[in-house]
Amino acid sequence: MIGNRGNGNSSSSFFSRNGDQVLDDEGRDVLKLAFNEGFMVNGVAEKLGLTVRDFELALDKVVGMKPKVFFRQYRAVLARRMMKEGYDLHEIAEQLGFRHYSHFSTEMKGFYGIPPLRLLKMVRERCS
Secondary structure (H helix, E strand, O other), rough: OOOOOOOOOOOOOOOOEEEOOOOOOOOOEEEHHHHHHHHHHHHHHHHHHHOOOHHHHHHHHHHHHHHHHHHHHHHHHHHHHHHHHHOOOHHHHOOOOOOHHHHHHHHHHHHHHHOOOHHHHHHHHHOO
């Protein structure tokens, strides 16, 4: 089901990599879809015409991780990039789909090992 949406052929891969991009079999960028869907796994799966489970299996086959982990890493990288571009932390949290700033803060600290305010100061010092 993964390879060709329901015809029983699961041997072919639904996703492919093109550098940092992960594309579906129609050329859609999974991370752009994720951004547009607020990084909600079920929303992305639905846009791709897959069940959540099929999405998890297909993505794991190509990137070696489940969508939720993949999206977390991508959001952390985007957050740091946005810090470099001058966005404030609350704006970053909102744009990256975090409903609460505290959740954003916890995610960033978990990924980078330091709170986002300290990360922001470090990023901006390095960019100066």
